[in-house]
Amino acid sequence: MANVIRNTLTTAELAALALSLAHLGAGPQSVTARRGLRHAFQHLDLNDDVIATTLTTLTTPLPADVARRARVIANAITARLVLRIQYHDAAGRTTTRNVEPVTFMAHRDHWYLVGWCRMRGGIRAFRLDRVAAVEPTDLPARPHLPERYLPFQRRAAA
Numbered sequence: 001m002a003n004v005i006r007n008t009l010t011t012a013e014l015a016a017l018a019l020s021l022a023h024l025g026a027g028p029q030s031v032t033a034r035r036g037l038r039h040a041f042q043h044l045d046l047n048d049d050v051i052a053t054t055l056t057t058l059t060t061p062l063p064a065d066v067a068r069r070a071r072v073i074a075n076a077i078t079a080r081l082v083l084r085i086q087y088h089d090a091a092g093r094t095t096t097r098n099v100e101p102v103t104f105m106a107h108r109d110h111w112y113l114v115g116w117c118r119m120r121g122g123i124r125a126f127r128l129d130r131v132a133a134v135e136p137t138d139l140p141a142r143p144h145l146p147e148r149y150l151p152f153q154r155r156a157a158a
Helices: 002-008 011-022 028-040 049-058 064-079
Strands: 081-088 094-107 110-117 122-127 131-140
Touching (some): 064 131
Antiparallel strands (some): 081 131, 094 110
């Protein structure tokens, strides 16, 4: 069964499953589901620090307040609605931004909202633990292909 999962699920699908598990909490079903997700990743070289750390992030529940914001964001991704977020950057500055949400991703110790930031006019990755508030708007978001906007990935040589 694990071979079937690894051979049929895309990276984006695995990340979506992991995010769903991350905001489920710590109940008995979520514990079993996380164990199943870890089994799906058994083929990975866990001697790689980035992969090992990211796997831990993928299989750890989000704090309740972050999980609530993640559910709002996930709903906006599905409905293709622009989000208004309050975001604290690494320097501690707070900005309010309208973001066209594209996808979620986990990298090392953190989950990120990847989206088109209308303020900056480009794709940005927002750490979920730095999103202080999120609300959907009634504004439609343009469709964006997640594969084109994922940071931290190697680009093919031109």
